[in-house]
């Protein structure tokens with residue numbers, strides 16, 4: 001009260017006489033203020049009077065009290081609150097808005113109730129009143145008296161203070177942007193409304209306007225609307241809004257924006273100052289302003305050349321890059337048209353996507369695909385995963401991982417450590433650049449049982465792009481040399497070995513020593529690589545901005561997207577591949593970091609948490625381009641009917657020379673796996689496309705003269721996923737099961753590992769001797785060298801409980817034709833392991849076999865393994881035994 005000058009008070013008087021009895025309130029003091037501002041100040045400061053025994057209330061006229069009561073009975077008592085001059089509903093508000101100074105020179109006070117006379121003249125102002133009483137005074141802010149019938153909708157923002165109809169329109173992507181992200185999946189309750197002036201979204205737009213003294217006239221560039229413009233805007237919208245208000249037509253945020261769009265159209269160039277929704281592009285050395293400017297000029301020319309709007313969508317959709325604003329010649333009409341086309345395009349893709357979903361659902365594929373169907377085993381696995389994940393999160397926090405809440409843990413995966421080791425200083429809140437921390441982190445990880453569930457996956461992204469570029473020979477920039485790639489790969493495989501070597505502390509220590517060796521991959525290597533990639537991409541980006549992509553650019557851009565996400569942000573390549581259009585549309589911009597954050601929900605087979613990708617502005621542009629132009633061009637729009645799928649399967653088996661009886665390798669599951677590997681989620685490819693991938697994955701490109709130890713083999717070993725074989729009844733009499741080839745193998749190709757428990761040879765020999773005589777034990781031991789022997793007696797090994805280890809089931813053969821496989825020890829992933837290698841070309845359908853290297857009577861006198869004998873002597877022995885027996 002002390003802050004108020006005496007002349008800011010109007011008349012004041014005590015209403016009635018004070019009652020002296022204790023329980024009865026003192027008579028209120030009514031105070032009138034000279035201006036609404038003063039009244040507001042007092043009202044805003046009323047909380048300071050808490051516990052003082054003084055209360056400040058707004059003194060409503062009967063008319064306003066009745067309106068408030070009516071509103072409360074319509075919308076519920078709790079949903080309606082009241083502030084000075086304003087009645088607010090919880091969902092949004094019905095309110096009166098004082099007009100900005102230049103339009104009206106006095107505040108006016110009405111509700112947007114239909115009974116108001118909208119044609120009334122301007123009201124005359126009377127100052128509000130305040131009431132003071134003593135000794136227990138009540139301060140009451142009186143409602144300013146309206147001396148004219150209610151006038152409404154005089155302020156530019158008033159029309160937005162309408163109720164937002166609680167319709168679930170979250171399926172419409174353009175709508176999703178306009179309403180609260182919280183409503184996704186839930187019953188919508190709170191909606192955000194877009195302010196037509198600053199284009200920011202607000203839960204309570206009226207409050208935003210109040211804060212801006214009745215009109216938000218500032219755009220995001222910090223420029224103010226001229227008074228004239230604001231007035232014109234208001235005038236334009238007035239009639240329309242008055243009508244809607246009269247009819248109690250409440251509109252959605254999108255309608256509000258369209259209204260503003262209408263206004264804009266009527267306004268012409270003066271509204272070009274409307275802010276863009278997106279931030280301005282940031283210049284980088286590979287994405288220059290000149291390029292963008294050029295692209296925007298080209299686009300403009302193209303748009304004007306194109307007469308058919310459909311064609312414009314096709315040819316220009318790729319041109320959705322943010323171009324620097326050139327207000328002089330970029331007409332707002334053209335801009336509008338473009339933005340319409342863009343949203344039209346997204347709508348198309350959205351419809352297409354949901355169509356595909358429906359089709360998949362119809363064929364029962366969707367549930368399998370999205371893992372909605374949980375067998376008991378799957379559910380158990382998932383529960384275990386979640387448990388581990390929680391433990392893991394706790395540990396990682398202990399290890400110093402401080403992920404920002406704002407990014408919802410975008411850097412939460414172990415793989416990201418590689419990045420932080422290299423660029424640790426940049427993201428210092430993550431503190432992962434010390435060797436000790438990494439060691440601690442990994443040991444904790446091991447305690448959580450995380451021994452590389454996703455091992456090698458992260459390496460894919462790195463290697464895919466780097467190898468791709470280096471394989472381009474003369475095209476590749478000099479920065480990308482093989483030595484560099486090798487050093488990248490060694491840094492990348494650090495994690496893999498790390499995860500594996502968690503078993504022993506000594507190995508862990510050795511790995512750390514090696515990885516932090518200054519001669520291994522350095523920060524400079526990393527920078528060089530990045531520079532090389534950017535140099536390589538420069539012409540592609542130029543083509544991209546000019547909409548002159550050549551066919552191979554699709555691959556370039558796809559690979560680059562993988563590179564960006566996996567190399568720069570440490571995610572699996574599955575993240576960009578599985579990113580849905582909706583997820584991209586729901587991206588949010590984080591001012592402080594100048595980053596777009598996108599959350600990708602299903603980024604790996606068993607996604608538990610969303611993966612967050614933080615993209616810089618130019619990167620976001622490339623992503624947009626990728627999603628709107630490149631990815632759709634790479635996929636086919638439909639899934640074939642089941643009958644057609646069968647036909648394709650048959651063709652596939654014929655093409656690959658697989659006998660009809662062995663087609664079971666091509667199960668729906670393997671097809672689904674291939675689809676997943678392609679990485680599409682919204683835009684599921686056709687089976688033909690799967691077929692190509694399937695072939696690529698399974699048929700080696702090389703015909704080596706020596707068994708080849710490459711990434712592919714390492715991956716097979718680590719995952720124990722062996723392709724091109726199946727288990728069926730053996731052709732050898734009494735042999736039980738055997739392994740058959742389902743694809744051709746080439747001479748010297750590594751076919752499978754004999755996988756099992758590794759043990760010391762001395763120990764194995766002892767065990768082996770104790771088992772002699774038991775046919776079902778002794779033949780599952782395979783000696784690698786003097787130190788190591790594999791015990792493959794267990795059906796499933798401890799490290800791959802869910803995998804079929806084919807190697808242990810391959811039968812013996814030592815006759816004249818010779819076996820089609822031979823055993824060979826190779827070092828893969830740092831360990832010497834026994835493999836079966838093709839001795840000649842093997843055709844699909846052959847039973848796989850190798851010489852066990854043991855001969856009858858080799859071990860104990862009197863102990864003979866019948867199956868080792870030639871068929872003739874076996875028969876003889878059998879009949880001799882029968883006669884004896």
Ligand SMILES: C[S@@+](CC[C@H](N)C(=O)[O-])C[C@H]1O[C@@H](n2cnc3c(N)ncnc32)[C@H](O)[C@@H]1O
Nearest residue numbers: 732734735736737775779808809810811812867
């Ligand atoms: C390593 S296992 C091979 C998988 C085995 N067939 C199964 O069904 O589990 C070795 C055992 O297979 C059988 N076996 C392997 N080669 C055989 C052959 N050529 N003839 C008969 N039996 C054979 C013997 O019983 C031998 O002990």
